Amino acid sequence: MAKVAVLPGDGIGHEILPEAIKVLDKVGKFTYLHADVGGAAIDKYGKALPEQTIKACRESDAILFGAVGGPKWEALPPEQQPERAALLPLRKMFDLYANLRPAKIFKPLISASPLKPEILGDGIDILIVRELTSDVYFGQPKGIEGTGEDRYGFDMMRYSVREVRRIAKVAFEAAMKRGKRLTSIDKANVLHTMVLWRQTVEEVAKDYPEVLFSSMYVDNASQQLVKNPKIFDVILAGNMFGDILSDEAAIITGSLGMLPSASLNDKNFGLYEPIHGSAPDIAGQNKANPIAQILSAAMMLEYTFNMQKEAKMIENAVGRALEEGYRTGDIMSKGCTRVNTAEMGDLIAERLA
Ligand code: IPM
Ligand code: MG
Numbered sequence: 001m002a003k004v005a006v007l008p009g010d011g012i013g014h015e016i017l018p019e020a021i022k023v024l025d026k027v028g029k030f031t032y033l034h035a036d037v038g039g040a041a042i043d044k045y046g047k048a049l050p051e052q053t054i055k056a057c058r059e060s061d062a063i064l065f066g067a068v069g070g071p072k073w074e075a076l077p078p079e080q081q082p083e084r085a086a087l088l089p090l091r092k093m094f095d096l097y098a099n100l101r102p103a104k105i106f107k108p109l110i111s112a113s114p115l116k117p118e119i120l121g122d123g124i125d126i127l128i129v130r131e132l133t134s135d136v137y138f139g140q141p142k143g144i145e146g147t148g149e150d151r152y153g154f155d156m157m158r159y160s161v162r163e164v165r166r167i168a169k170v171a172f173e174a175a176m177k178r179g180k181r182l183t184s185i186d187k188a189n190v191l192h193t194m195v196l197w198r199q200t201v202e203e204v205a206k207d208y209p210e211v212l213f214s215s216m217y218v219d220n221a222s223q224q225l226v227k228n229p230k231i232f233d234v235i236l237a238g239n240m241f242g243d244i245l246s247d248e249a250a251i252i253t254g255s256l257g258m259l260p261s262a263s264l265n266d267k268n269f270g271l272y273e274p275i276h277g278s279a280p281d282i283a284g285q286n287k288a289n290p291i292a293q294i295l296s297a298a299m300m301l302e303y304t305f306n307m308q309k310e311a312k313m314i315e316n317a318v319g320r321a322l323e324e325g326y327r328t329g330d331i332m333s334k335g336c337t338r339v340n341t342a343e344m345g346d347l348i349a350e351r352l353a
Pocket of ligand 2: 243244247
C-alpha cells in the first residue's frame with residue numbers, strides 16, 4: 001500500500017495537515033507514518049531532523065510536510081534553526097533537486113491580487129521550476145572567518161553542467177505539457193556560474209524545438225513578474241534566484257495560503273509542502289487556510305502516485321468550494337461565507353464526488 005510520511009512540523013502545520021489527510025482518504029488508501037520535524041522535534045529530541053523521522057521518510061513513498069519554525073526557536077544558532085536544520089538536509093538527503101512551485105490564481109480570488117486588473121487579465125498561471133540541492137545554498141567553502149572589521153562571510157556559488165542539465169530537462173518537459181514557453185533565469189552578465197548555467201540550458205533547449213525559449217537576467221525577471229506576468233509560462237531558475245522569484249510569483253496570486261509545492265528526485269520520491277510558513281501568530285486557532293496543504297497532497301498524487309485523475313478531482317473540489325463563496329480569513333472578501341480550517345477541509349472533501 002502507498003506509504004506517506006506525515007510531518008506536520010510546527011504552528012499551523014498541525015491544523016492544516018489533518019485536512020489534507022481528510023481529503024486524501026476520500027480518493028485513495030494510504031498508510032501514514034507520523035513523525036516530528038522542526039521545532040517540535042527540537043523540543044522532544046533535541047534536533048530538528050531526528051533519526052526516527054529520517055527513518056519514517058526512508059520507509060515511505062512520499063513526504064507530506066506542513067511547515068516548520070516559530071519564535072520559540074529563533075534564538076538558536078542559525079544552523080540549528082528548524083528551517084535550516086530540517087528542510088535543507090531533507091532536500092539534500094533525498095536528492096530532491098526539482099522544486100515545482102505553481103503560482104496560479106483561482107478565478108474567484110482574482111481581486112485578492114495586489115496587481116491591477118489590466119495587468120492580470122483573466123489570471124496568472126506560472127510554474128516555477130527551481131533547482132533545490134546546489135548553488136550558493138550548498139556550495140563549499142562557506143563560513144565566517146577573520147577578526148574585527150576584517151571578519152568576512154563567504155558562500156560558494158557553484159553549479160555543474162550535470163546539475164544544470166537535469167533541472168533544465170525537468171523544466172522543458174514541464175513546458176511541453178503546458179504552454180510550451182520557458183524562461184531561464186540567470187545573471188550571466190556578472191557571474192561565471194551563470195555563464196555556465198546559460199550555456200547549458202541553451203544546449204538542452206536544442207532538444208525541445210517546440211518550446212519557445214529565452215534567457216532573462218534575474219533583475220529584469222523580477223520587474224517583468226509584476227509588470228508583464230503573462231509573458232511567463234515556465235520559469236527555470238537556480239536555487240537562490242528561484243527562492244526569491246517564487247515568493248514574488250506567489251504574492252501576485254494574492255494568497256500565500258493557496259500555493260502548494262513539490263520537491264522531487266529522479267525516482268518520483270517527493271516532499272510536498274505548502275509554500276507558506278508555520279504562521280505562529282494564528283496557530284492553534286483553527287483559522288488557517290488548509291488549501292495549500294490540500295493542493296500539496298494533490299501534487300503528491302500526481303507526481304509520486306501517478307493518480308492524475310484524483311489530483312484533478314481535488315483541484316476541482318477546491319475550485320468549487322471557492323466558487324460557492326467559502327473563504328478562510330486570509331482570503332475573505334465581502335459577500336463570502338467565512339469558514340474555519342476544519343470546515344474548509346470538510347467542504348472540499350464533500351465536493352470530491
Ligand atoms: C523556501 C524557504 C527555504 C529556502 C528556507 C526556509 C530555508 O524560503 O523553501 O523557499 O530558502 O529554500
Ligand atoms: Mg523561500
